[in-house]
Amino acid sequence: MTVGLVIMLSIIAISTGFFILPDNSLNQIQLRRIGSDIFASLDYENVLDTFDKAAIEGNISLILPFNTNVSAVIKKFSTNGDLLDQIQINSDIRDKFISGKRVFAGNAATNFYVAEYKVSFR
Amino acid sequence: MKMKGMFFSVIVLLLSLTLLGFTFLLFRSNFESSASVLRMGVTDRIIDEIKSYENGLHTILDKAVNVRTTSNAVVFIEDLPNSNAKSFPENINSFKNFAEARSDFFLRLNIAPNLGLRMMPSQAIYYHPRGFGNETIEVTNASTVARYSINITINRTGATPVSWNTTNEDPNGIAFDVTVGGLTGTDFTDSKNLSRTSASRLSIKVPGGNIEIYIGGSENSRLVINNTNSIVAFVKTSVFFSQSSNYVTLNDQSINITAGEYNISRIDAVRVA
Numbered sequence: 001m002t003v004g005l006v007i008m009l010s011i012i013a014i015s016t017g018f019f020i021l022p023d024n025s026l027n028q029i030q031l032r033r034i035g036s037d038i039f040a041s042l043d044y045e046n047v048l049d050t051f052d053k054a055a056i057e058g059n060i061s062l063i064l065p066f067n068t069n070v071s072a073v074i075k076k077f078s079t080n081g082d083l084l085d086q087i088q089i090n091s092d093i094r095d096k097f098i099s100g101k102r103v104f105a106g107n108a109a110t111n112f113y114v115a116e117y118k119v120s121f122r
Numbered sequence: 123m124k125m126k127g128m129f130f131s132v133i134v135l136l137l138s139l140t141l142l143g144f145t146f147l148l149f150r151s152n153f154e155s156s157a158s159v160l161r162m163g164v165t166d167r168i169i170d171e172i173k174s175y176e177n178g179l180h181t182i183l184d185k186a187v188n189v190r191t192t193s194n195a196v197v198f199i200e201d202l203p204n205s206n207a208k209s210f211p212e213n214i215n216s217f218k219n220f221a222e223a224r225s226d227f228f229l230r231l232n233i234a235p236n237l238g239l240r241m242m243p244s245q246a247i248y249y250h251p252r253g254f255g256n257e258t259i260e261v262t263n264a265s266t267v268a269r270y271s272i273n274i275t276i277n278r279t280g281a282t283p284v285s286w287n288t289t290n291e292d293p294n295g296i297a298f299d300v301t302v303g304g305l306t307g308t309d310f311t312d313s314k315n316l317s318r319t320s321a322s323r324l325s326i327k328v329p330g331g332n333i334e335i336y337i338g339g340s341e342n343s344r345l346v347i348n349n350t351n352s353i354v355a356f357v358k359t360s361v362f363f364s365q366s367s368n369y370v371t372l373n374d375q376s377i378n379i380t381a382g383e384y385n386i387s388r389i390d391a392v393r394v395a
Contacts, residue, residue: 103174103224112217
Protein backbone atom coordinates (compact mmCIF):
# COMPACT_ATOMS: atom_id res chain seq x y z
CA MET A 1 0.00 0.00 0.00
CA THR A 2 2.87 2.33 0.83
CA VAL A 3 4.44 1.58 -2.54
CA GLY A 4 1.12 2.32 -4.24
CA LEU A 5 0.80 5.63 -2.43
CA VAL A 6 4.36 6.61 -3.34
CA ILE A 7 3.76 5.78 -7.01
CA MET A 8 0.43 7.62 -6.96
CA LEU A 9 1.92 10.73 -5.37
CA SER A 10 4.81 10.68 -7.86
CA ILE A 11 2.42 10.49 -10.80
CA ILE A 12 0.23 13.26 -9.40
CA ALA A 13 3.34 15.42 -8.90
CA ILE A 14 4.42 14.84 -12.51
CA SER A 15 0.87 15.60 -13.72
CA THR A 16 0.79 18.78 -11.71
CA GLY A 17 4.13 19.73 -13.24
CA PHE A 18 2.68 19.34 -16.74
CA PHE A 19 -0.45 21.19 -15.72
CA ILE A 20 1.13 24.27 -14.23
CA LEU A 21 3.97 24.73 -16.71
CA PRO A 22 3.76 28.44 -17.42
CA ASP A 23 2.70 29.54 -20.89
CA ASN A 24 3.25 33.27 -21.26
CA SER A 25 3.54 33.54 -25.04
CA LEU A 26 0.13 35.22 -25.31
CA ASN A 27 1.25 37.80 -22.77
CA GLN A 28 4.40 38.38 -24.77
CA ILE A 29 2.42 38.88 -27.95
CA GLN A 30 0.13 41.27 -26.15
CA LEU A 31 3.13 43.28 -24.95
CA ARG A 32 4.66 43.26 -28.41
CA ARG A 33 1.38 44.46 -29.91
CA ILE A 34 1.17 47.29 -27.38
CA GLY A 35 4.73 48.43 -28.08
CA SER A 36 4.32 48.18 -31.82
CA ASP A 37 1.00 50.07 -31.82
CA ILE A 38 2.30 52.86 -29.60
CA PHE A 39 5.37 53.53 -31.70
CA ALA A 40 3.48 53.21 -34.99
CA SER A 41 0.98 55.75 -33.71
CA LEU A 42 3.71 58.17 -32.61
CA ASP A 43 5.47 57.73 -35.96
CA TYR A 44 2.28 58.48 -37.94
CA GLU A 45 1.60 61.49 -35.72
CA ASN A 46 5.15 62.76 -36.42
CA VAL A 47 5.89 62.89 -32.69
CA LEU A 48 8.94 60.60 -32.59
CA ASP A 49 11.10 62.64 -34.94
CA THR A 50 10.54 65.82 -32.91
CA PHE A 51 13.17 64.30 -30.60
CA ASP A 52 11.34 66.12 -27.80
CA LYS A 53 11.59 63.82 -24.78
CA ALA A 54 8.76 65.49 -22.83
CA ALA A 55 6.40 65.49 -25.83
CA ILE A 56 7.12 61.84 -26.62
CA GLU A 57 6.68 60.73 -22.99
CA GLY A 58 3.48 62.77 -22.74
CA ASN A 59 2.02 61.18 -25.86
CA ILE A 60 3.00 57.70 -24.70
CA SER A 61 1.30 58.23 -21.36
CA LEU A 62 -1.93 59.15 -23.16
CA ILE A 63 -2.21 55.82 -24.95
CA LEU A 64 -0.29 53.39 -22.73
CA PRO A 65 -2.52 50.77 -21.03
CA PHE A 66 -2.50 51.32 -17.25
CA ASN A 67 -0.92 47.95 -16.43
CA THR A 68 2.11 48.32 -18.69
CA ASN A 69 5.42 50.18 -18.76
CA VAL A 70 7.33 51.36 -21.82
CA SER A 71 10.87 52.58 -22.21
CA ALA A 72 12.76 53.33 -25.41
CA VAL A 73 15.93 54.63 -26.92
CA ILE A 74 15.37 56.72 -30.03
CA LYS A 75 18.40 57.09 -32.27
CA LYS A 76 18.76 59.70 -34.96
CA PHE A 77 20.94 58.94 -37.98
CA SER A 78 22.10 60.89 -40.99
CA THR A 79 20.93 59.54 -44.34
CA ASN A 80 24.41 58.01 -44.62
CA GLY A 81 23.72 55.92 -41.52
CA ASP A 82 25.92 57.89 -39.09
CA LEU A 83 24.55 58.12 -35.54
CA LEU A 84 23.86 61.78 -34.76
CA ASP A 85 22.00 61.74 -31.46
CA GLN A 86 19.92 59.59 -29.15
CA ILE A 87 17.45 60.10 -26.31
CA GLN A 88 16.17 57.83 -23.55
CA ILE A 89 12.38 57.75 -23.15
CA ASN A 90 11.23 56.80 -19.62
CA SER A 91 13.49 54.85 -17.24
CA ASP A 92 15.07 51.82 -18.84
CA ILE A 93 13.09 48.64 -18.10
CA ARG A 94 15.41 45.86 -16.96
CA ASP A 95 13.15 42.97 -15.91
CA LYS A 96 10.73 40.73 -17.80
CA PHE A 97 10.25 42.85 -20.87
CA ILE A 98 9.82 42.24 -24.56
CA SER A 99 11.71 44.41 -26.98
CA GLY A 100 10.90 45.70 -30.44
CA LYS A 101 12.17 48.12 -33.01
CA ARG A 102 10.72 50.65 -35.44
CA VAL A 103 12.76 52.04 -38.33
CA PHE A 104 11.41 55.22 -39.88
CA ALA A 105 12.22 58.30 -41.93
CA GLY A 106 11.56 61.63 -40.24
CA ASN A 107 8.81 63.85 -41.49
CA ALA A 108 11.28 65.96 -43.46
CA ALA A 109 13.04 62.80 -44.75
CA THR A 110 16.38 64.47 -43.97
CA ASN A 111 17.21 62.02 -41.17
CA PHE A 112 16.41 58.41 -40.43
CA TYR A 113 15.49 57.04 -37.00
CA VAL A 114 15.38 53.81 -35.05
CA ALA A 115 13.18 53.48 -31.96
CA GLU A 116 14.25 50.50 -29.82
CA TYR A 117 11.54 49.95 -27.25
CA LYS A 118 10.88 47.68 -24.27
CA VAL A 119 7.45 46.89 -22.85
CA SER A 120 6.60 45.11 -19.61
CA PHE A 121 3.66 44.56 -17.32
CA ARG A 122 3.66 46.63 -14.13
CA MET B 123 -6.38 -6.72 4.48
CA LYS B 124 -3.28 -7.02 2.37
CA MET B 125 -5.42 -7.78 -0.72
CA LYS B 126 -7.57 -4.72 0.00
CA GLY B 127 -4.45 -2.58 0.20
CA MET B 128 -3.13 -3.91 -3.10
CA PHE B 129 -6.50 -3.48 -4.72
CA PHE B 130 -6.66 0.10 -3.45
CA SER B 131 -3.12 0.76 -4.74
CA VAL B 132 -3.93 -0.61 -8.19
CA ILE B 133 -7.12 1.47 -8.44
CA VAL B 134 -5.32 4.61 -7.35
CA LEU B 135 -2.46 3.82 -9.72
CA LEU B 136 -4.85 3.47 -12.65
CA LEU B 137 -6.59 6.70 -11.75
CA SER B 138 -3.24 8.43 -11.46
CA LEU B 139 -2.11 7.10 -14.83
CA THR B 140 -5.33 8.37 -16.37
CA LEU B 141 -4.68 11.77 -14.82
CA LEU B 142 -1.12 11.68 -16.12
CA GLY B 143 -2.38 10.81 -19.59
CA PHE B 144 -4.83 13.70 -19.63
CA THR B 145 -2.34 16.22 -18.35
CA PHE B 146 0.21 15.06 -20.91
CA LEU B 147 -2.34 15.56 -23.68
CA LEU B 148 -3.13 18.98 -22.27
CA PHE B 149 0.57 19.80 -22.15
CA ARG B 150 1.09 18.71 -25.76
CA SER B 151 -1.91 20.68 -26.97
CA ASN B 152 -0.66 23.69 -25.03
CA PHE B 153 2.79 23.29 -26.53
CA GLU B 154 1.41 23.17 -30.07
CA SER B 155 -0.81 26.19 -29.53
CA SER B 156 2.18 28.06 -28.09
CA ALA B 157 4.13 27.32 -31.26
CA SER B 158 1.21 28.62 -33.36
CA VAL B 159 0.95 31.72 -31.22
CA LEU B 160 4.69 32.27 -31.55
CA ARG B 161 4.45 32.06 -35.35
CA MET B 162 1.53 34.48 -35.26
CA GLY B 163 3.65 36.82 -33.18
CA VAL B 164 6.52 36.68 -35.66
CA THR B 165 4.13 37.22 -38.58
CA ASP B 166 2.70 40.17 -36.69
CA ARG B 167 6.18 41.65 -36.25
CA ILE B 168 6.93 41.17 -39.95
CA ILE B 169 3.74 42.97 -40.93
CA ASP B 170 4.62 45.78 -38.51
CA GLU B 171 8.05 46.09 -40.09
CA ILE B 172 6.58 46.19 -43.59
CA LYS B 173 4.18 48.94 -42.52
CA SER B 174 7.00 50.96 -40.99
CA TYR B 175 9.10 50.71 -44.18
CA GLU B 176 6.09 51.62 -46.31
CA ASN B 177 5.53 54.64 -44.11
CA GLY B 178 9.19 55.65 -44.45
CA LEU B 179 9.09 55.27 -48.22
CA HIS B 180 5.85 57.23 -48.37
CA THR B 181 7.46 60.03 -46.36
CA ILE B 182 10.32 60.21 -48.87
CA LEU B 183 7.98 59.94 -51.85
CA ASP B 184 5.82 62.69 -50.42
CA LYS B 185 8.69 65.16 -50.83
CA ALA B 186 8.71 64.47 -54.56
CA VAL B 187 5.08 63.67 -55.37
CA ASN B 188 2.24 64.16 -52.95
CA VAL B 189 -0.07 61.15 -53.34
CA ARG B 190 -3.34 60.78 -51.51
CA THR B 191 -6.58 58.93 -51.90
CA THR B 192 -10.14 60.14 -51.43
CA SER B 193 -13.28 58.03 -51.39
CA ASN B 194 -13.23 57.39 -55.13
CA ALA B 195 -10.12 59.10 -56.47
CA VAL B 196 -6.34 59.15 -56.34
CA VAL B 197 -4.73 62.59 -56.36
CA PHE B 198 -1.13 63.28 -57.45
CA ILE B 199 0.47 66.67 -56.90
CA GLU B 200 3.90 67.59 -58.21
CA ASP B 201 5.89 70.17 -60.10
CA LEU B 202 6.60 69.50 -63.75
CA PRO B 203 9.53 69.14 -64.34
CA ASN B 204 10.05 67.86 -60.82
CA SER B 205 12.84 69.62 -58.97
CA ASN B 206 13.36 66.60 -56.65
CA ALA B 207 14.60 64.41 -59.49
CA LYS B 208 18.10 64.21 -58.00
CA SER B 209 17.38 63.99 -54.25
CA PHE B 210 14.52 61.49 -54.50
CA PRO B 211 16.51 58.47 -55.77
CA GLU B 212 19.34 59.29 -53.37
CA ASN B 213 16.95 59.37 -50.42
CA ILE B 214 15.22 56.17 -51.52
CA ASN B 215 18.54 54.33 -51.81
CA SER B 216 19.76 55.67 -48.46
CA PHE B 217 16.58 54.52 -46.72
CA LYS B 218 16.76 51.13 -48.43
CA ASN B 219 20.35 50.61 -47.22
CA PHE B 220 19.53 51.95 -43.76
CA ALA B 221 16.49 49.71 -43.28
CA GLU B 222 18.16 46.57 -44.66
CA ALA B 223 21.09 47.02 -42.28
CA ARG B 224 18.90 47.43 -39.20
CA SER B 225 16.10 44.92 -39.61
CA ASP B 226 15.86 42.05 -37.13
CA PHE B 227 15.03 39.81 -40.08
CA PHE B 228 16.49 39.18 -43.52
CA LEU B 229 15.15 42.20 -45.37
CA ARG B 230 15.36 43.22 -49.00
CA LEU B 231 13.66 46.36 -50.26
CA ASN B 232 13.45 45.80 -54.00
CA ILE B 233 12.96 49.46 -54.73
CA ALA B 234 13.99 51.30 -57.86
CA PRO B 235 13.27 55.01 -57.69
CA ASN B 236 11.49 55.24 -61.03
CA LEU B 237 8.32 56.63 -59.48
CA GLY B 238 5.84 54.38 -61.22
CA LEU B 239 2.73 54.47 -59.06
CA ARG B 240 0.09 51.80 -59.53
CA MET B 241 -3.47 52.66 -58.58
CA MET B 242 -5.24 49.65 -57.13
CA PRO B 243 -7.50 47.83 -57.70
CA SER B 244 -7.85 49.40 -61.16
CA GLN B 245 -4.15 48.79 -62.09
CA ALA B 246 -3.89 52.20 -63.77
CA ILE B 247 -0.31 53.53 -63.60
CA TYR B 248 0.86 57.10 -63.04
CA TYR B 249 4.46 57.51 -64.17
CA HIS B 250 7.10 59.56 -65.95
CA PRO B 251 7.78 57.79 -69.25
CA ARG B 252 10.97 59.72 -69.94
CA GLY B 253 12.35 59.56 -66.43
CA PHE B 254 11.53 61.22 -63.18
CA GLY B 255 12.35 64.91 -63.33
CA ASN B 256 11.55 65.03 -66.99
CA GLU B 257 8.67 66.99 -68.39
CA THR B 258 6.06 64.31 -69.01
CA ILE B 259 3.44 62.70 -66.79
CA GLU B 260 1.41 59.81 -68.13
CA VAL B 261 -1.51 57.78 -66.81
CA THR B 262 -1.59 54.48 -68.64
CA ASN B 263 -3.54 51.20 -68.41
CA ALA B 264 -6.41 53.56 -67.73
CA SER B 265 -9.47 51.91 -69.27
CA THR B 266 -11.30 51.87 -65.92
CA VAL B 267 -10.72 55.55 -65.17
CA ALA B 268 -14.07 57.35 -64.90
CA ARG B 269 -12.86 60.93 -64.84
CA TYR B 270 -9.73 63.07 -64.89
CA SER B 271 -9.56 66.41 -63.16
CA ILE B 272 -6.44 68.43 -63.96
CA ASN B 273 -5.38 71.59 -62.20
CA ILE B 274 -2.32 73.37 -63.60
CA THR B 275 -0.81 76.58 -62.25
CA ILE B 276 1.85 78.45 -64.19
CA ASN B 277 3.38 81.42 -62.47
CA ARG B 278 4.36 83.32 -65.55
CA THR B 279 3.04 86.54 -66.96
CA GLY B 280 2.38 86.42 -70.63
CA ALA B 281 0.86 82.96 -70.68
CA THR B 282 -1.91 83.03 -73.19
CA PRO B 283 -5.34 81.46 -72.79
CA VAL B 284 -5.79 77.82 -73.42
CA SER B 285 -7.26 76.28 -76.53
CA TRP B 286 -8.35 72.87 -77.73
CA ASN B 287 -6.40 71.71 -80.78
CA THR B 288 -8.49 68.59 -81.19
CA THR B 289 -11.65 67.52 -79.44
CA ASN B 290 -13.41 64.22 -79.88
CA GLU B 291 -16.41 64.58 -77.64
CA ASP B 292 -18.43 61.55 -76.66
CA PRO B 293 -21.30 61.73 -74.16
CA ASN B 294 -20.47 58.17 -73.09
CA GLY B 295 -16.73 58.84 -72.98
CA ILE B 296 -14.39 59.82 -70.18
CA ALA B 297 -15.21 62.90 -68.10
CA PHE B 298 -12.49 65.53 -68.21
CA ASP B 299 -12.23 68.71 -66.11
CA VAL B 300 -9.39 71.16 -66.41
CA THR B 301 -8.42 74.37 -64.65
CA VAL B 302 -5.39 76.39 -65.69
CA GLY B 303 -4.36 79.20 -63.38
CA GLY B 304 -1.51 81.67 -63.16
CA LEU B 305 -2.23 82.95 -66.64
CA THR B 306 -2.41 86.52 -67.77
CA GLY B 307 -6.09 87.27 -67.48
CA THR B 308 -8.71 84.99 -66.00
CA ASP B 309 -8.19 81.33 -65.22
CA PHE B 310 -9.25 78.81 -67.82
CA THR B 311 -11.75 76.15 -66.80
CA ASP B 312 -13.55 73.61 -68.94
CA SER B 313 -15.40 70.30 -68.66
CA LYS B 314 -16.04 67.84 -71.47
CA ASN B 315 -16.89 64.23 -72.06
CA LEU B 316 -14.20 62.98 -74.41
CA SER B 317 -13.77 59.84 -76.44
CA ARG B 318 -11.68 57.16 -74.78
CA THR B 319 -10.25 55.92 -78.05
CA SER B 320 -9.96 59.04 -80.23
CA ALA B 321 -7.36 61.53 -79.08
CA SER B 322 -8.17 65.02 -77.86
CA ARG B 323 -5.50 67.64 -77.28
CA LEU B 324 -5.45 70.80 -75.19
CA SER B 325 -2.66 73.38 -75.52
CA ILE B 326 -1.56 76.00 -73.04
CA LYS B 327 0.63 78.47 -74.89
CA VAL B 328 3.28 79.82 -72.59
CA PRO B 329 6.14 82.00 -73.87
CA GLY B 330 9.03 79.61 -74.41
CA GLY B 331 6.98 76.51 -75.16
CA ASN B 332 3.65 74.82 -74.67
CA ILE B 333 2.09 72.63 -72.06
CA GLU B 334 -0.03 70.05 -73.79
CA ILE B 335 -2.57 67.58 -72.49
CA TYR B 336 -3.58 64.50 -74.48
CA ILE B 337 -6.59 62.39 -73.54
CA GLY B 338 -7.58 59.06 -75.06
CA GLY B 339 -6.29 57.79 -78.37
CA SER B 340 -4.84 54.47 -79.44
CA GLU B 341 -4.40 53.48 -75.82
CA ASN B 342 -7.81 53.56 -74.17
CA SER B 343 -8.31 56.58 -71.87
CA ARG B 344 -4.62 57.38 -71.56
CA LEU B 345 -3.67 60.81 -70.18
CA VAL B 346 -0.44 62.59 -71.08
CA ILE B 347 0.65 65.96 -69.71
CA ASN B 348 3.72 67.28 -71.46
CA ASN B 349 5.53 70.45 -70.48
CA THR B 350 7.95 71.46 -73.20
CA ASN B 351 8.59 74.75 -71.44
CA SER B 352 11.47 75.29 -69.03
CA ILE B 353 9.02 77.00 -66.70
CA VAL B 354 7.93 74.81 -63.82
CA ALA B 355 4.20 74.15 -63.70
CA PHE B 356 2.37 72.99 -60.58
CA VAL B 357 0.25 70.02 -61.65
CA LYS B 358 -2.54 68.38 -59.66
CA THR B 359 -3.89 65.26 -61.35
CA SER B 360 -7.02 63.69 -59.87
CA VAL B 361 -7.94 60.28 -61.25
CA PHE B 362 -11.48 59.19 -60.45
CA PHE B 363 -12.84 55.65 -60.45
CA SER B 364 -16.32 54.24 -60.12
CA GLN B 365 -15.22 52.09 -57.17
CA SER B 366 -14.09 53.23 -53.73
CA SER B 367 -11.29 51.84 -51.54
CA ASN B 368 -8.55 52.80 -53.97
CA TYR B 369 -4.93 52.63 -52.87
CA VAL B 370 -1.52 53.16 -54.45
CA THR B 371 1.55 50.93 -54.60
CA LEU B 372 5.00 51.42 -56.08
CA ASN B 373 4.76 49.72 -59.46
CA ASP B 374 6.63 46.38 -59.68
CA GLN B 375 8.47 47.03 -56.40
CA SER B 376 8.36 44.87 -53.31
CA ILE B 377 9.42 44.38 -49.72
CA ASN B 378 10.78 40.92 -48.98
CA ILE B 379 11.19 39.84 -45.34
CA THR B 380 12.27 36.41 -44.18
CA ALA B 381 12.37 35.13 -40.61
CA GLY B 382 14.58 32.12 -41.28
CA GLU B 383 14.41 30.41 -37.88
CA TYR B 384 10.59 30.31 -38.08
CA ASN B 385 10.54 29.55 -41.81
CA ILE B 386 8.27 32.54 -42.41
CA SER B 387 8.67 34.67 -45.50
CA ARG B 388 6.54 37.46 -46.86
CA ILE B 389 6.74 39.49 -50.06
CA ASP B 390 4.51 42.54 -50.23
CA ALA B 391 3.89 45.27 -52.75
CA VAL B 392 4.91 48.65 -51.36
CA ARG B 393 1.74 50.51 -50.52
CA VAL B 394 2.32 54.24 -50.29
CA ALA B 395 -1.20 55.68 -50.10
